[in-house]
Structures are given as C-alpha cells and as structure tokens.
Amino acid sequence: MRATNLIGFRVSRAGPLALLQDAGRFGVRHLGVTQGGPADLHAWAWANRLAGNPWGTAVLEVTFGGLELVAERDMTIALTGADLGIHHNLQTAPRWRTLAISAGDTLSFGTPVNGLRAYLAVAGGFRGDSVLGSVACVVREQLGGFDGQGNTLREGEMLTVNQPEATPANQTAPESEQRDYRHPTTLDLLPGAQIAAFNGRSLFEAFNAEWRVDQRADRMGVRLTGPRLQCAISTLVSEGISLGAVQVPPDGQPIALLNDRQTIGGYPRLGNLTPLAASRLAQCLPGQTLRFRAVGIDRALRHHRRFLQIFR
Amino acid sequence: MxxxxxxxxxxxxxxxxxxxxxxxxxxxxxxxxxxxxxxxxxxxxxxxxxxxxxxxxxxxxxxxxxxxxxxxxxxxxxxxxHLKPADAAASGALHELPTWYDPQTGPDLQRVAELSGLSVASVIEAHSSREYRVFALGFAPGFAFMGLLDPALNCPRLDTPRQKVPAGSVAIAGQQTAAYPMVTPGGWNLIGRTPARLFDRNRDGFSLLRVGDRVSFVPVDRATFEAQGGNTTPATGEVTK
Incomplete structure (x- = not known):
C-alpha cells in the first residue's frame, strides 16, 4: 500500500446506509466477530474488476440510495449492482462499466429503481482503518469502515483512497453479468443436515411455494413470509452458522442469514443458499417474491468456482 | 429423531x-x-x-x-x-472477574431471588462460588456463554429483552452466565456488573475470554468497582420494547 493519504470524495449528503466493504473479516468468528463483507458478492467483485482492482479491495456499498459524493480529484470509478437512480453531475451515471470522473464532479444516489444495493469502486481502492484484518464495516459490532469504529458515512466526511498503480483500461461487464433484480427469482439452496426433520408437506412447500421478502430485512438476515414450515426440531444447541443458512424458527417463517449474521445460533435449517444466491437475495426489496430450488454440491461448486475464476 | x-x-x-x-x-x-x-x-x-x-x-x-x-x-x-482430547490441566486460561452485585447494576437480582426461593445474598453466593467454563462465543464480539450454573439459579430469560444492556453487565439465563462486552439489547437476568474490559481494541485478538477458558466472578464493593473503572450508571429496571 502507498503511504500517501489521498482524499477521494467529500460526503455532501449522507444517505441512510453506506458502508465500506472488503471481502470480509475472516479468522475471527471464534471471538464472536461476524464475517461482514459485501452483501452482494457478485456486484462487489465486478465493481473492483471494472475499476482495475484486485479481489478484496475495499468498495463502498450503498443501500437504498440518498448518498451524494463530490469528487475531490480526478479518478477512475465503477458502479455496479442496484440502479438507485444514480446521477453523475446531471446525467444518469452508467453502471457496469469503467468511468472517468473529474475533480468537482458529483455522484448522487436517488432511490431504488432496480435492486437495493449499489457498489462504488474507485481505482486503487478506498482506504479504511483495518480492524482484525479487515475494513469491512459492521455497524452492530462497531468495527471497520473509514474510522475503524463501524460508522456509516456522515455528511462532511472526507473519504480517503489509494493512488492506483495505473489508470485501468475501459471495460464493460458482459451483458449476462449485468443483473436485473426486478423479476421474481429462484435461489439455489444446498440442503442441510436438518432437512429430514421437516415434514413432507413443509418440504414440498419450501421448494414449491412462493416466498415474499419481508420488511424485516437487513445485512444480518432476510425474513421471508409464506406457508408455515413445520420441523420436528424446535431448537438445537447453538452452533456456528455459515453464510446463506436458511433457518426456520418455531413460527415456521424462514430467515436467510447474510454477512452480518450472529456467529452462532440454534434454529433448525433447511440448508444454505449458495453465495451467489445469497448475493441475489440481498438485492431484493421488501414485497418481492422468490422461490427456492434444491441444488447438488457438484453443480453448486462448479458454478461458484466459475464465478471466482473470473476475479481471483 | x-x-x-x-x-x-x-x-x-x-x-x-x-x-x-x-x-x-x-x-x-x-x-x-x-x-x-x-x-x-x-x-x-x-x-x-x-x-x-x-x-x-x-x-x-x-x-x-x-x-x-x-x-x-x-x-x-x-x-x-486420530483425535485425542487436549490436556485438561493445560487447557483454558483462568480469569477472575471482579463483580459488583447490586440492585443498581443488577436490576434482576430480586427477580432471580424470588424465582429461585433464595435470598439475594444466597443468589450472589451461589453465582460467585463456582468456576465456569466458556462454551462458546457469539451473539456479540467477545460475548462468552459460560456454564454450568448452580441449578438453583436456573431462571428463564426475560419475556421482553431490554433495548440497552450496559457494558460489563453480568447476567444469567437457564444454565448459563455471561458478561456483556458492549452495549447491546439483551434478554438475560442482570445480577451485577464487572469493570473488566471484555472486548478491548488494545488487546491482541480483542476478546478477553476464549472458548475453553475458566472464569470465576469475585464479589467486590462499589468503591473497588469504581476504582477499577466500573461504570455505575444504573441499568434500567424497566423493561422496554
């Protein structure tokens, strides 16, 4: 890393939730510290790629919109993920491609048009205060982010960036990778150990019914509403929870657990969403509908490795 | 099954x-x-x-x-x-957590006494006379689930969790005890408070307690608690949604 501390942006309007996210905080979950990292791994990875950054570089995750940034220098950036009505000065900002901006330019995020979370990468990467090996910002734990204290962005704050090694080439993500988040989706789920404890009707419904994304959705987890699932196990002795676990509390309404989930828990689980299915869920707005599809490990691993191959 | x-x-x-x-x-x-x-x-x-x-x-x-x-x-x-258990004698650091047991820091002391049929003094005695093991960390960074509690102290969680449990609060629920490392919501019965810094950025790995560690709670008076940097702000007895 270069030693120089460059100011990249000034926050001229703080939205409800803008968080710095690198790949996440690893090797510390035994301390009760959660994983963090981008809720949408797919869009985050593309943002870095298009800005010429290696895997793991810190990116800004903007949820809902509302944020406005003023560039303090000429920079190369990339915007991916949700369309939050983003403007570059007075024009609609192009997404899913490399973009050069100039000192004094404004990036203004509106409200969700398509998806929920947008990713802003800057060539060289944002520069946060690493805590326990990561700058991933987890508000609940007061860890990470620009100040290391887990704060979301505040008005007037200056955002530091690293000097890029070189100006990245202009790139556009393939159209097949530019996601449309508006349509009902089907999420791949790897069945887990307690799946046989759900009764037959519940299993049928889990994979055939339509599930609705509830208002109670954040970076910890997304609650889904639909038919009531019944499991012979009501609670387990608490155990580690992996990314994308779909737990079913006694009310029978599943909760898919995302990056900021608690490290251990004791509800029976249908299984785990694949990392990319969890990413897709993180772009769903309350009220959107989805289905689950059981997927085998070979297919899921092949699919995930193909994705990682592009970036790592 | x-x-x-x-x-x-x-x-x-x-x-x-x-x-x-x-x-x-x-x-x-x-x-x-x-x-x-x-x-x-x-x-x-x-x-x-x-x-x-x-x-x-x-x-x-x-x-x-x-x-x-x-x-x-x-x-x-x-x-x-090829797995063999770790050596019991060599495993787990021992921590003594000074604890001020008082209605001001432990607003549920009375409730625990009533539920267990013991006096408040006996509740404190029962809680502080055992050595506990850390079974798991979770819920929040550095939050250690410890056990096992004297069966006489077995109390259910509060029906409605408190919105804000002060840092350092010593609590019990079911067969377990814990100390809250930071201000969080919480549904356990609060019986006292420790000035120990359970999650500290200046410590390697941040968390004082690790899985397998042994912990005992040592009763101290208010003056000692304050001298060690304890925060005496009362926990809200009132349980708010």
Missing amino acids: KPARLPCLERAGLDGWMVRLFDDIEEHNLLWLTALAEACEAVFGDDLLDLVPSYTTLLVVFDPFRISPCEARQQLIEILD
Missing part, C-alpha cells in the same frame, strides 16, 4: 462442514473441541477461513476456491480418526 452416530460431518454450504462431536452440553466436550480446532489449523493451513467452536460442534469454514468440500471432508475424517 434417532440420534445420528457421532462424530458426524454435516454439510454447511459449499464452504463448510459442521463437525458434530456430542449431543449434550458437558465441560468435557471442550477438551475434544479444542484438540479438533488445533488439528484443523495445522492440517488445513491457508485453506482454512474460519473455525467456529460451540457447545457440541465445530464449524469448519474453508476456501472453496482452493479446496473442495469432498477434499475437506477427507481431511476431517483423517483428523477425527
């Missing part, structure tokens, strides 16, 4: 295996879980992303780009074949 034969490996996504060693919560489990975690660190090396020990299980999280679940499973089977 018929109990599965133990130990067993359960799929936990495409980057994890849940190693289930036991059915029931017992102190002895920790020696096996500690040994298993150490063996995983040695064998998996850089392929390992995280280990999450809990009462009866160890969640092993690996990098799916470097190692497949099938390969990871083979390695775990070999580790389990």
Whole structure:
C-alpha cells in the first residue's frame, strides 16, 4: 500500500446506509466477530474488476440510495449492482462499466429503481482503518469502515483512497453479468443436515411455494413470509452458522442469514443458499417474491468456482 | 429423531462442514473441541477461513476456491480418526472477574431471588462460588456463554429483552452466565456488573475470554468497582420494547 493519504470524495449528503466493504473479516468468528463483507458478492467483485482492482479491495456499498459524493480529484470509478437512480453531475451515471470522473464532479444516489444495493469502486481502492484484518464495516459490532469504529458515512466526511498503480483500461461487464433484480427469482439452496426433520408437506412447500421478502430485512438476515414450515426440531444447541443458512424458527417463517449474521445460533435449517444466491437475495426489496430450488454440491461448486475464476 | 452416530460431518454450504462431536452440553466436550480446532489449523493451513467452536460442534469454514468440500471432508475424517482430547490441566486460561452485585447494576437480582426461593445474598453466593467454563462465543464480539450454573439459579430469560444492556453487565439465563462486552439489547437476568474490559481494541485478538477458558466472578464493593473503572450508571429496571 502507498503511504500517501489521498482524499477521494467529500460526503455532501449522507444517505441512510453506506458502508465500506472488503471481502470480509475472516479468522475471527471464534471471538464472536461476524464475517461482514459485501452483501452482494457478485456486484462487489465486478465493481473492483471494472475499476482495475484486485479481489478484496475495499468498495463502498450503498443501500437504498440518498448518498451524494463530490469528487475531490480526478479518478477512475465503477458502479455496479442496484440502479438507485444514480446521477453523475446531471446525467444518469452508467453502471457496469469503467468511468472517468473529474475533480468537482458529483455522484448522487436517488432511490431504488432496480435492486437495493449499489457498489462504488474507485481505482486503487478506498482506504479504511483495518480492524482484525479487515475494513469491512459492521455497524452492530462497531468495527471497520473509514474510522475503524463501524460508522456509516456522515455528511462532511472526507473519504480517503489509494493512488492506483495505473489508470485501468475501459471495460464493460458482459451483458449476462449485468443483473436485473426486478423479476421474481429462484435461489439455489444446498440442503442441510436438518432437512429430514421437516415434514413432507413443509418440504414440498419450501421448494414449491412462493416466498415474499419481508420488511424485516437487513445485512444480518432476510425474513421471508409464506406457508408455515413445520420441523420436528424446535431448537438445537447453538452452533456456528455459515453464510446463506436458511433457518426456520418455531413460527415456521424462514430467515436467510447474510454477512452480518450472529456467529452462532440454534434454529433448525433447511440448508444454505449458495453465495451467489445469497448475493441475489440481498438485492431484493421488501414485497418481492422468490422461490427456492434444491441444488447438488457438484453443480453448486462448479458454478461458484466459475464465478471466482473470473476475479481471483 | 434417532440420534445420528457421532462424530458426524454435516454439510454447511459449499464452504463448510459442521463437525458434530456430542449431543449434550458437558465441560468435557471442550477438551475434544479444542484438540479438533488445533488439528484443523495445522492440517488445513491457508485453506482454512474460519473455525467456529460451540457447545457440541465445530464449524469448519474453508476456501472453496482452493479446496473442495469432498477434499475437506477427507481431511476431517483423517483428523477425527486420530483425535485425542487436549490436556485438561493445560487447557483454558483462568480469569477472575471482579463483580459488583447490586440492585443498581443488577436490576434482576430480586427477580432471580424470588424465582429461585433464595435470598439475594444466597443468589450472589451461589453465582460467585463456582468456576465456569466458556462454551462458546457469539451473539456479540467477545460475548462468552459460560456454564454450568448452580441449578438453583436456573431462571428463564426475560419475556421482553431490554433495548440497552450496559457494558460489563453480568447476567444469567437457564444454565448459563455471561458478561456483556458492549452495549447491546439483551434478554438475560442482570445480577451485577464487572469493570473488566471484555472486548478491548488494545488487546491482541480483542476478546478477553476464549472458548475453553475458566472464569470465576469475585464479589467486590462499589468503591473497588469504581476504582477499577466500573461504570455505575444504573441499568434500567424497566423493561422496554
């Protein structure tokens, strides 16, 4: 890393939730510290790629919109993920491609048009205060982010960036990778150990019914509403929870657990969403509908490795 | 359900295996879980992303780009074949947590006394006369689930959790006890407070307590509590939604 501390942006309007996210905080979950990292791994990875950054570089995750940034220098950036009505000065900002901006330019995020979370990468990467090996910002734990204290962005704050090694080439993500988040989706789920404890009707419904994304959705987890699932196990002795676990509390309404989930828990689980299915869920707005599809490990691993191959 | 034969490996996504060693919560489990975690660190090396020990299980999280679940499973089977429990005498650091037991810091002392049919003094005596083991960390960074409590003190969680439990609060629920490292919501019965810094950025690894550590609570008076930097702000007795 270069030693120089460059100011990249000034926050001229703080939205409800803008968080710095690198790949996440690893090797510390035994301390009760959660994983963090981008809720949408797919869009985050593309943002870095298009800005010429290696895997793991810190990116800004903007949820809902509302944020406005003023560039303090000429920079190369990339915007991916949700369309939050983003403007570059007075024009609609192009997404899913490399973009050069100039000192004094404004990036203004509106409200969700398509998806929920947008990713802003800057060539060289944002520069946060690493805590326990990561700058991933987890508000609940007061860890990470620009100040290391887990704060979301505040008005007037200056955002530091690293000097890029070189100006990245202009790139556009393939159209097949530019996601449309508006349509009902089907999420791949790897069945887990307690799946046989759900009764037959519940299993049928889990994979055939339509599930609705509830208002109670954040970076910890997304609650889904639909038919009531019944499991012979009501609670387990608490155990580690992996990314994308779909737990079913006694009310029978599943909760898919995302990056900021608690490290251990004791509800029976249908299984785990694949990392990319969890990413897709993180772009769903309350009220959107989805289905689950059981997927085998070979297919899921092949699919995930193909994705990682592009970036790592 | 018929109990599965133990130990067993359960799929936990495409980057994890849940190693289930036991059915029931017992102190002895920790020696096996500690040994298993150490063996995983040695064998998996850089392929390992995280280990999450809990009462009866160890969640092993690996990098799916470097190692497949099938390969990871083979390695775990070999580790389990040769696993021996850690040495009981050598395992687990001992921590003494000074604790000011008082209605001001422990607004549920009276409730616990009523539920258990003991006097407040006996509740304090029962809680502070045992050495506990840390079974798991979770809920919040540095939050250690410890046990097992004197069965006489077994009290359910509050019906409605408090919105803000002060940092350092010493609490009990069911068979377990804990101290809150930071201000969080919480539904456990608050019986006192420790000035110990349970999660401290200036400490290597931040968390004072680790799985397998031994902990005892040492009653101190208000003056000692304050001298050690304890915060005397009353916890709200009122339970708010």
